[in-house]
Amino acid sequence: MERKIYRKSRFMNTTDNQVLLECVPNFSEGRNPVVIESIAAAIRQIAGVKLLHVDPGYDANRTVMTFVGAPLAVVEAAFQSIKTASQLIDMRQQQGTHPRMGATDVCPLVPIAGMSLNEAVVLARALGQRVGSELNIPVYLYEDAAQDPQRRNLATIRQGEYEGLAQKIRQPEWTPDYGPTQEPFPAGATVIGARKFLIAYNVNLNTTDVSLAKRIAEKVRASGYKVKDEQGNIQQIPGRCPGVKAIGWYMPGYGKAQVSMNITDLDLTPVHAAFVACQQEAQHLGVEVSGSELIGLAPLRVFLEAGHYFAPNESAADRLIEIAIVHLGLRELKGFDPAHRILEQCIQNEEG
Structure with missing residues (x-):
């Protein structure tokens, strides 16, 4: 039923730049270029969709992948990419640093222009079905x-990862919204949703000690960390950066531990603020931040705001962007x- 709502609507207009998802x-999969290209090709074949960026990570x-376009075209490209991934990625053999539970682990729809988040929700549910x-x-x-408030958080859904999926899915509270509940699950499970813009961002440390990265993550993430008070009761201490989720991990290919973050609200915590918070917490532990890594794309405001922070008197956009790149490493x-x-x-490059 939901898929019919927009069948003859403005969402079918592939030339309307005012409606963009x-x-x-x-x-x-971040290691096999043939598999990665096959998934990318499944996206490119859909008219009205532009594949903007492909960002593989070997250790993770x-x-x-980031693509945009007319909403129904984007949903079709998402389906075809999920289908291709399920055919080429066997989760029974998959290993990597990044938490995961499926061949297509997560697939968010993000309204960019001319549509509401609620409209993206309808499309996400139709895609999931x-x-x-x-x-x-x-x-x-x-x-x-x-559809269940307990499932808003990706990390909560993904607890237990692929290895725990068969047992988890048998629990009544973890019956999937759509799809089978009986094994086998060679492609794992997929998390689909609609959300606001999110920045995936990693801060590099000059250490291989993952425990230090985890301690920094606890201090900066919004959820914070747990401590015992004098009576032995567990208390949750909020972290420094609202709207930030963070974990610590070690990336062998870089020879560095990282604080890996999802910045979910740039109004609450800009990228440069998360970077500086990591710098300060690292200094307390006797380690240094050596640089950072952006996963995928980020809106222009991220670079302009960071540039203004590091060089308050600069006004030229090109200079602000370069200043941000240099200072964030x-x-x-x-x-x-x-x-x-x-x-x-x-987007402009694709349109031009």
């Missing part, structure tokens, strides 16, 4: 598309071309 699926064994019924993949709805691990990492620029 973004999809940022995360696939549990995960690839983040189709994935569950046609691909026989368990689907959990999250963020604003969640975004070129430490690999090349960083803002023309291919700023969302608005990528």
